[in-house]
Amino acid sequence: MLTSMCTSRVLLPYLGWLLLGFITGAHWLAFIPGFCFNRFKSYGRFSVKVIITHIAAYWLANALFWIFRQSMLPWYIQCKGGEDMSPACLFNEQETRYAAFYVIHLLLLLFFIIKWIVDGCLLYHWILLSDNIAAHKDDKNFEKDSVMYQD
Numbered sequence: 001m002l003t004s005m006c007t008s009r010v011l012l013p014y015l016g017w018l019l020l021g022f023i024t025g026a027h028w029l030a031f032i033p034g035f036c037f038n039r040f041k042s043y044g045r046f047s048v049k050v051i052i053t054h055i056a057a058y059w060l061a062n063a064l065f066w067i068f069r070q071s072m073l074p075w076y077i078q079c080k081g082g083e084d085m086s087p088a089c090l091f092n093e094q095e096t097r098y099a100a101f102y103v104i105h106l107l108l109l110l111f112f113i114i115k116w117i118v119d120g121c122l123l124y125h126w127i128l129l130s131d132n133i134a135a136h137k138d139d140k141n142f143e144k145d146s147v148m149y150q151d
Contacts (some may be wrong), residue, residue: 010127017123022116025058027123031130044130044137057115065108072101 013030020026031046075098079089090099 009131010124013123013127014120017116017120021058021119022112023058023062025055025119027119028054030123030127044132044134045126046130054119058112061108061111061115065105065112068101068105068108072098072105075101 013027017027028051031051075095077094079093083089
């Protein structure tokens with residue numbers, strides 16, 4: 001198990017996950033045949049639509065995060081007492097639109113963090129399962145019960 005965990009097939013996607021995954025979802029490219037040492041000619045567990053959807057979710061959340069973040073800046077009112085931002089200041093002193101945009105941008109950030117952590121926790125399992133399915137794609141006796149996200 002340790003040797004399969006230390007192969008470039010697993011290490012490169014984790015490097016992409018660690019360095020670029022939080023913003024871009026680049027680690028999902030590991031499931032495309034021919035990328036990230038994926039030697040298989042067919043897709044395994046995830047179809048092209050699913051891979052593109054996951055990457056697009058990262059990019060859409062990223063774009064929305066920055067749109068909400070930049071849109072709310074002109075509405076900021078300096079908090080009393082010199083504090084930077086507290087729940088009391090946010091909900092009592094700021095305009096309603098600023099508070100709404102602030103909460104939405106925090107929810108988008110939370111989405112980023114949760115999606116990135118869950119992807120990282122499951123990436124190793126997904127790679128092994130996807131490679132196993134792709135390797136046996138033409139085998140008629142192979143159990144396809146574990147395959148999800150089929151076209």
